[in-house]
Amino acid sequence: MTGKEEKVIVIETTIDDMNPEIYSYILDKLIKEGALDAYTMPVYMKKNRPANLLSVICREEKLEMLLQLIFRETTTLGVRIREEKRRVLFRSFEKVSTPWGEVNIKIGRAGENDSEMLQIAPEYEECKTISEGCGVPLKKVYTAALLAFAELKKE
Amino acid sequence: MTGKEEKVIVIETTIDDMNPEIYSYILDKLIKEGALDAYTMPVYMKKNRPANLLSVICREEKLEMLLQLIFRETTTLGVRIREEKRRVLFRSFEKVSTPWGEVNIKIGRAGENDSEMLQIAPEYEECKTISEGCGVPLKKVYTAALLAFAELKKE
Amino acid sequence: MTGKEEKVIVIETTIDDMNPEIYSYILDKLIKEGALDAYTMPVYMKKNRPANLLSVICREEKLEMLLQLIFRETTTLGVRIREEKRRVLFRSFEKVSTPWGEVNIKIGRAGENDSEMLQIAPEYEECKTISEGCGVPLKKVYTAALLAFAELKKE
Amino acid sequence: MTGKEEKVIVIETTIDDMNPEIYSYILDKLIKEGALDAYTMPVYMKKNRPANLLSVICREEKLEMLLQLIFRETTTLGVRIREEKRRVLFRSFEKVSTPWGEVNIKIGRAGENDSEMLQIAPEYEECKTISEGCGVPLKKVYTAALLAFAELKKE
Amino acid sequence: MTGKEEKVIVIETTIDDMNPEIYSYILDKLIKEGALDAYTMPVYMKKNRPANLLSVICREEKLEMLLQLIFRETTTLGVRIREEKRRVLFRSFEKVSTPWGEVNIKIGRAGENDSEMLQIAPEYEECKTISEGCGVPLKKVYTAALLAFAELKKE
Amino acid sequence: MTGKEEKVIVIETTIDDMNPEIYSYILDKLIKEGALDAYTMPVYMKKNRPANLLSVICREEKLEMLLQLIFRETTTLGVRIREEKRRVLFRSFEKVSTPWGEVNIKIGRAGENDSEMLQIAPEYEECKTISEGCGVPLKKVYTAALLAFAELKKE
Numbered sequence: 001m002t003g004k005e006e007k008v009i010v011i012e013t014t015i016d017d018m019n020p021e022i023y024s025y026i027l028d029k030l031i032k033e034g035a036l037d038a039y040t041m042p043v044y045m046k047k048n049r050p051a052n053l054l055s056v057i058c059r060e061e062k063l064e065m066l067l068q069l070i071f072r073e074t075t076t077l078g079v080r081i082r083e084e085k086r087r088v089l090f091r092s093f094e095k096v097s098t099p100w101g102e103v104n105i106k107i108g109r110a111g112e113n114d115s116e117m118l119q120i121a122p123e124y125e126e127c128k129t130i131s132e133g134c135g136v137p138l139k140k141v142y143t144a145a146l147l148a149f150a151e152l153k154k155e
Numbered sequence: 156m157t158g159k160e161e162k163v164i165v166i167e168t169t170i171d172d173m174n175p176e177i178y179s180y181i182l183d184k185l186i187k188e189g190a191l192d193a194y195t196m197p198v199y200m201k202k203n204r205p206a207n208l209l210s211v212i213c214r215e216e217k218l219e220m221l222l223q224l225i226f227r228e229t230t231t232l233g234v235r236i237r238e239e240k241r242r243v244l245f246r247s248f249e250k251v252s253t254p255w256g257e258v259n260i261k262i263g264r265a266g267e268n269d270s271e272m273l274q275i276a277p278e279y280e281e282c283k284t285i286s287e288g289c290g291v292p293l294k295k296v297y298t299a300a301l302l303a304f305a306e307l308k309k310e
Numbered sequence: 311m312t313g314k315e316e317k318v319i320v321i322e323t324t325i326d327d328m329n330p331e332i333y334s335y336i337l338d339k340l341i342k343e344g345a346l347d348a349y350t351m352p353v354y355m356k357k358n359r360p361a362n363l364l365s366v367i368c369r370e371e372k373l374e375m376l377l378q379l380i381f382r383e384t385t386t387l388g389v390r391i392r393e394e395k396r397r398v399l400f401r402s403f404e405k406v407s408t409p410w411g412e413v414n415i416k417i418g419r420a421g422e423n424d425s426e427m428l429q430i431a432p433e434y435e436e437c438k439t440i441s442e443g444c445g446v447p448l449k450k451v452y453t454a455a456l457l458a459f460a461e462l463k464k465e
Numbered sequence: 466m467t468g469k470e471e472k473v474i475v476i477e478t479t480i481d482d483m484n485p486e487i488y489s490y491i492l493d494k495l496i497k498e499g500a501l502d503a504y505t506m507p508v509y510m511k512k513n514r515p516a517n518l519l520s521v522i523c524r525e526e527k528l529e530m531l532l533q534l535i536f537r538e539t540t541t542l543g544v545r546i547r548e549e550k551r552r553v554l555f556r557s558f559e560k561v562s563t564p565w566g567e568v569n570i571k572i573g574r575a576g577e578n579d580s581e582m583l584q585i586a587p588e589y590e591e592c593k594t595i596s597e598g599c600g601v602p603l604k605k606v607y608t609a610a611l612l613a614f615a616e617l618k619k620e
Numbered sequence: 621m622t623g624k625e626e627k628v629i630v631i632e633t634t635i636d637d638m639n640p641e642i643y644s645y646i647l648d649k650l651i652k653e654g655a656l657d658a659y660t661m662p663v664y665m666k667k668n669r670p671a672n673l674l675s676v677i678c679r680e681e682k683l684e685m686l687l688q689l690i691f692r693e694t695t696t697l698g699v700r701i702r703e704e705k706r707r708v709l710f711r712s713f714e715k716v717s718t719p720w721g722e723v724n725i726k727i728g729r730a731g732e733n734d735s736e737m738l739q740i741a742p743e744y745e746e747c748k749t750i751s752e753g754c755g756v757p758l759k760k761v762y763t764a765a766l767l768a769f770a771e772l773k774k775e
Numbered sequence: 776m777t778g779k780e781e782k783v784i785v786i787e788t789t790i791d792d793m794n795p796e797i798y799s800y801i802l803d804k805l806i807k808e809g810a811l812d813a814y815t816m817p818v819y820m821k822k823n824r825p826a827n828l829l830s831v832i833c834r835e836e837k838l839e840m841l842l843q844l845i846f847r848e849t850t851t852l853g854v855r856i857r858e859e860k861r862r863v864l865f866r867s868f869e870k871v872s873t874p875w876g877e878v879n880i881k882i883g884r885a886g887e888n889d890s891e892m893l894q895i896a897p898e899y900e901e902c903k904t905i906s907e908g909c910g911v912p913l914k915k916v917y918t919a920a921l922l923a924f925a926e927l928k929k930e
Contacts, residue, residue, distance in 0.1 A: 001529065002529070002532050002533050002536055003532075003536070003543070008545065010545070014192065014194060016330050016331060017276060017279070017329050017330065017331050018329065018330075018759075019327050019328065019329060019759075019762070020326050020327065020328075020330075020359050020360055020361050021326060021327050021357075021359055021744050022758055022759060023358060023359060023360055023509075024357050024358035024359055025748055025751070025758050026758075027358060027511045028358075028511065031511055037479065037510075037511075038511060039479060039508050039509060039510045039511070039516070039518075040360050040508070040509045041196055041506055041507065041508045041509070041518070042196065042197065042352035042360065042507065042662075042817070043194050043195070043196045044194060044195045044196070044197075044819055044823070044825050045192075045194045046182045046183065046186055046193060046194070046823070047331075047334050047823070048333060048334035048337060048338075048819070048821070048822070048823045049330050049331055049333060049334055050330055050333055050350050050352065050362050050819050051194070051330050052360050053194075053196070057545070064156065064157070067157050067158075067242060068157050068265075071157055071158070071244060071263070071265065071273045071274075072273060072757050073757050073758060073759065074759075075274060075276065075759065076274075077243060077244050077246065077261070077263045077274055077276075078158070078241055078242065078243035078244065079241070079242050080163065080165070080212070080239045080240065080241050080242075081239060081240045081241070081242060082237065082238075082239040082240070082547065083547075084545045084546060084547040085545065085546040085547070086543055086544070086545050086546070087532060087543065087544050087545075087546060088542060088543035089536060089542050089543065091542065106542070108536070108542045110533075110536065118536045118537060119536075119540060119541075119542055120918075121482060121540060121542075124482070124641045128645055131645070137692050137693050138642055138645050138646075138693065139638075139639075139642060139693065139694075139695065142639070143895075143921060143925075146918060146921070146922075147921075147922060147925050150918075150922050169502065169504060171795050171796060172586060172589070172794050172795065172796050173449075173794065173795075174449075174452070174792050174793065174794060175791050175792065175793075175795075175824050175825055175826050176434050176791060176792050176822075176824055177448055177449060178823060178824060178825055179822050179823035179824055180438055180441070180448050181448075182823060183823075195825050196506055197352075197506065197507065197662070197817035197825065198504050198505070198506050199504060199505045199506070199507075199664055199668070199670050200492075200502075200504045201492045201493065201496055201503060201504070201668070202668070202796075202799050203664070203666070203667070203668045203798060203799035203802060203803075204795050204796055204798060204799055205664050205795055205798055205815050205817065205827050206504070206795050207825050208504075208506070219466065219467065222467050222468075222552060223467050223575075226467055226468070226554060226573070226575065226583045226584075227447050227583060228447050228448060228449065229449075230449065230584060230586065231584075232553060232554050232556065232571070232573045232584055232586075233468070233551055233552065233553035233554065234551070234552050235473065235475070235522070235549045235550065235551050235552075236549060236550045236551070236552060237547065237548075237549040237550070275763075279331050283335055286335070292382050292383050293332055293335050293336075293383060294328075294329075294332060294383065294384075294385065297329070298740075298766060298770075301763060301766070301767075302766075302767060302770050305763075305767050311839065312839070312842050312843050312846055313842075313846070313853070318855065320855070324657065324659060327741060327744070333819075337821045338821065341821055347789065347820075348821060349789060349818050349819055349820045349821070349826070349828075350818070350819045351661055351816055351817065351818045351819070351828070352507070352661065352662065352817065353659050353660070353661050354509055354513070354515050354659060354660045354661070355657075355659045356513065356647045356648065356651055356658060356659070357513070358509070358511070358512070358513045360509050361659070363659075363661070367855070374621065374622065377622050377623075377707060378622050378730075381622055381623070381709060381728070381730065381738045381739075382738060385739060385741065386739075387708060387709050387711065387726075387728045387739055387741075388623070388706060388707065388708035388709065389706070389707050390628065390630070390677070390704045390705065390706050390707075391704060391705040391706070391707060392702065392703075392704040392705070392857065393857075394855045394856060394857040395855065395856040395857070396853055396854070396855050396856070397842060397853065397854050397855075397856060398852060398853035399846060399852050399853065401852065416852070418846070418852045420843075420846065428846045428847060429846075429850060429851075429852055430608075431792060431850065431852075434792070453585075453611060453615075456608060456611070456612075457611075457612060457615050460608075460612050481640050481641060482639050482640065482641050483639065483640075483914070484637050484638065484639060484914075484917070485636050485637065485638075485640075485669050485670055485671050486636060486637050486667075486669055486899045487913055487914060488668060488669060488670055489667050489668030489669055490903055490906070490913050491913075492668060493668075505670050507662035507670065507817075512641075512644050513643060513644030513647060513648075514640050514641055514643060514644055515640055515643055515660050515662065515672050516640050517640075517670050537912050538912050538913060538914065539914075540914065589796045593800055596800070602847050602848050603797055603800050603801075603848060604793075604794075604797060604848065604849075604850065607794070634812065634814060637896060637899070661816055662816065662817065663814050663815070663816050664798075664814060664815045664816070665812075665814045666802045666803065666806055666812075666813060666814070671814070673814075673816070684776065684777070687777050687778075687862060688777050688885075691777055691778070691864060691883070691885065691893045691894075692893060695894060695896060696894075697863060697864050697866065697881070697883045697894055697896075698778070698861055698862065698863035698864065699861070699862050700783065700785070700832070700859045700860065700861050700862075701859060701860040701861070701862060702857065702858075702859040702860070
């Protein structure tokens with residue numbers, strides 16, 4: 001089996017009467033309160049309304065609390081709830097040096113002790129901090145981190 | 156628990172070979188025949204086809220009838236069906252007076268007898284009728300209804 | 311030259327703080343007041359706001375009036391305006407008989423007196439009226455009208 | 466009951482850090498490896514990221530193999546998995562002659578031996594081959610195939 | 621004439637080979653460097669690539685500097701540039717008191733000295749600060765500010 | 776000035792009554808006939824129609840020919856045309872060796888003889904060929920090509 005499995009809850013609601021400025025605020029708040037993920041999709045409702053579908057992923061113990069948050073902060077009158085499985089890779093981190101500072105590389109593996117690395121991703125926030133601090137394009141920092149990691153593994 | 160819960164069915168199908176003029180007609184028809192909600196999302200299929208995902212929410216007793224409708228009216232050869240829970244607020248209505256006529260306010264509460272109002276929404280169709288009849292911008296009617304409701308609750 | 315040309319004005323504005331219920335109302339109103347076309351697209355603004363880009367196409371003499379309408383009815387504080395050319399086919403109509411009633415076919419040609427028909431489209435509203443009146447799927451009425459037109463041209 | 470039913474698995478994952486060039490390649494590969502369907506939708510993540518939701522539909526026996534493929538070829542660290550039912554029409558094919566060659570018509574019926582045809586769709590790839598080979602607009606080949614089928618059924 | 625007019629430049633480019641994490645960073649950076657607005661739209665390119673169209677609005681004197689930024693920070697090899705007019709309302713601000721603190725209301729008028737207010741919008745960032753500081757739903761702060769403004773104007 | 780400039784023509788049309796299967800075919804055909812770029816965006820028309828905006832970029836000498844193609848192959852009755860400038864980087868190619876074969880790297884520079892490389896992108900089609908031929912994930916081939924290029928430049 002690739003990765004490990006857990007049960008998650010998906011909450012979804014189409015919102016067609018809310019000032020869109022509120023989405024940014026509510027997405028952040030949902031994550032802060034324990035949602036595993038939260039995102040919106042453009043959806044087209046009856047009566048010609050370009051609305052948004054809000055999706056929130058969480059563990060079961062957070063469900064009631066996040067529902068309260070959604071009903072308090074958005075304009076929805078009803079949401080849908082379903083159970084799904086979530087399969088995630090085993091994650092670890094390794095630090096590498098770029099010309100402008102250190103960056104963590106997030107690594108994903110199918111099994112906890114596998115040698116094969118399926119995912120190799122420099123940490124976005126760290127790259128961004130370097131980019132803004134040193135005036136280097138973000139894409140350059142990102143590539144430099146990947147190169148440094150490749151060097152490290154060659155040895 | 157916030158709101159009350161019921162079981163609903165979600166029907167979904169990606170449609171990549173239908174004249175988009177038909178969506179307006181089918182969305183209306185689905186609602187008229189008893190669907191709780193119906194909407195589309197832009198989706199991008201294999202072979203470079205910008206298609207639409209049609210989603211229909213209904214109670215179980217309407218499932219077979221709505222499936223027949225979908226197969227008769229759209230071009231789909233297959234749909235997917237799943238069960239979800241739906242959590243809805245307790246709804247009530249109160250009438251308020253705006254300078255141009257009366258409007259109902261839809262109110263959502265976590266419990267049937269809660270005093271806290273989580274949602275306060277002027278009825279769209281009534282505001283629109285006033286707007287078109289009196290030549291007042293719809294956003295102005297909407298705000299006037301909210302103000303009238305706030306006045307009412309202050310007393 | 312394929313078709314004939316005229317000058318048109320395109321008005322565009324991104325709206326990120328308006329209740330989406332208002333779009334349906336404003337699109338209809340813009341068309342009624344003389345816009346040639348009006349539509350929205352999902353757009354993603356800074357600060358994580360899923361907004362909409364409203365586009366309105368009109369002739370120059372309608373510009374100021376439609377601008378007033380947009381500023382009165384939407385929440386925008388500013389719009390952009392540009393000039394474009396519009397190339398349209400020469401249009402004519404022919405009536406055909408389907409088993410459930412007559413339908414007009416809209417025909418598009420490159421030149422006013424060309425025999426080649428580039429576009430052949432049954433009128434949507436007429437097909438829809440038949441479909442709703444006779445309980446026949448809309449797609450079936452549509453195809454029947456196309457077949458009747460093909461018959462007519464064979465003779 | 467309209468059509469026949471089977472159990473399917475839906476795999477979904479939001480991907481916000483992958484070069485979009487890879488989607489075309491992975492959609493094709495998923496279909497080739499046995500997915501029943503695969504598509505993407507635009508989704509807006511936290512931190513202002515315009516990402517994509519990848520959805521893959523498959524039978525249960527293909528699940529582990531397709532998961533491996535997704536983890537190897539995309540940049541995702543986790544996916545969600547759910548079970549749904551899939552209701553499909555009974556399909557059959559009939560060949561018709563157009564002025565430029567033969568085309569198969571895909572037919573969908575509610576029951577295996579029903580006479581009513583719910584769907585009638587010329588095979589896209591065959592129409593495209595004719596269109597490219599004979600220099601006829603694809604839409605014309607498509608309509609000609611529909612007309613030929615109507616002729617056939619009239620007799 | 622409704623509002624005042626100025627010339628602006630629109631820069632657009634479709635990007636189909638960039639890690640979407642970079643959009644958030646580049647949108648912020650473009651605004652900080654003087655762009656009037658910047659946003660993305662989902663677009664479907666040839667070869668089945670779900671890409672993004674990046675649009676940047678600026679005054680002419682910022683054009684070369686923003687072009688440099690776009691070429692340095694994104695992966696694009698080419699952009700398109702056009703001139704448009706921008707019509708904006710005359711803006712002013714008035715302060716109102718909500719139960720949780722003061723909020724500025726942004727007002728839009730057709731003429732500098734017009735009495736009619738076309739737009740009335742509480743400042744989002746100020747409402748958000750109150751909402752996060754006092755634990756009140758953002759939508760409630762927003763409505764309270766609108767009500768306070770209505771009170772003020774009644775006197 | 777970053778890059779070099781040329782005049783281009785943008786053709787746009789919203790299409791709300793065409794089978795979406797045709798988009799893939801027409802995008803390819805437009806590119807083959809000389810369009811510089813061609814893409815679609817989801818757009819929401821009046822009367823609840825989820826349509827597509829087709830955009831085609833070309834040089835002026837191709838305009839009439841591409842217009843004929845669009846009118847013949849799509850269902851549109853009218854298109855809009857505007858002139859824009861196009862600013863493109865100076866491009867060159869360098870070949871690198873990956874463990875599975877050679878790949879060209881596309882390089883973009885602000886000036887023809889600049890040493891600074893603004894863009895460094897492995898050729899997608901070549902990477903894909905290797906990936907499919909050798910059974911290596913496409914993202915791995917892509918990264919290997921970037922690493923090989925970095926090695927080359929270090930020397």
